[in-house]
Amino acid sequence: MLQVSRKFEYGLHAVTYLATKGQGRVVTVKEMADDIGFSQEFLSKAMQSLKRAGIASSVQGVKGGYTLGRATTEITVADIALAIEGKPHLVRCGVKAESCEVFSSCHHRGYMGTLQHKIQDLLEDTTIYSLLQQIVP
């Protein structure tokens, strides 16, 4: 259906939320979930993915929570997509060649590959910083 996953939507919202809170501020998942209006449990999963990718960093224990792991100019939408959905594969043969019945005779692999690359470029072109500029002009 060429649709982004819900977890990605959660993640993107979370990152912009953290960005508006400022760099130093540590925010709990509960606060974010309540404020934004998401399920706390599920948002937590998204945050864990973002943390593993270095996009967010976490503070353990009481008074713990999440902060952005780096500057908003250094986080692109592509980073978030990669952190949450893993490497993109527009077509199945990108994941597993065996999953394609016509792999050896396929005419479209080249095109689909460059298409995916172009989409990737679009995502890399947007940093969280520039995204926030668009929101609050």
Next chain:
Amino acid sequence: MLQVSRKFEYGLHAVTYLATKGQGRVVTVKEMADDIGFSQEFLSKAMQSLKRAGIASSVQGVKGGYTLGRATTEITVADIALAIEGKPHLVRCGVKAESCEVFSSCHHRGYMGTLQHKIQDLLEDTTIYSLLQQIVP
């Protein structure tokens, strides 16, 4: 996962297959399925979608089958995607505003909208004709 559906892959293969067979030639689903290596039943579904969109046209009865509905220069990858997957909705709120918990306060709708538009443009830029050129230089 931002992946194209299998039915779309079937459809794209079918269209290029028909294109290489030449305009007039009527081809049965069975022939295509055997030649390409797809399930006949499922490919048939894809063809029906393509037909409804005018991309393919069908001939009923014995000696029936499918042909391309118009010139390869007049069929884009976007046309095939639309025929088979329907209108694209990168995010859920495009389908149903209610499916988004934060619709009213959402910061990303604008960006996701233009992103979707750009992807759409990429798909519209490729005609079957140009796709075939890439394959057989």
Next chain:
DNA sequence: CAGAGCAGGACTGAATTTGTCCTGCTTAAT
């Protein structure tokens, strides 16, 4: 040492995708 909060594995239910089956309609050929 109690409790807030992150980490992450396991599991469940829902939704979507993929694929099959069956019945009916159209038409060329006999």
Next chain:
DNA sequence: ATTAAGCAGGACAAATTCAGTCCTGCTCTG
């Protein structure tokens, strides 16, 4: 006129993926 090839399309079944929950453990502050 009858037969069989082939499209049309609804209904259904299986498989996969996604979304969301639950639970247990670990870490740190007060």
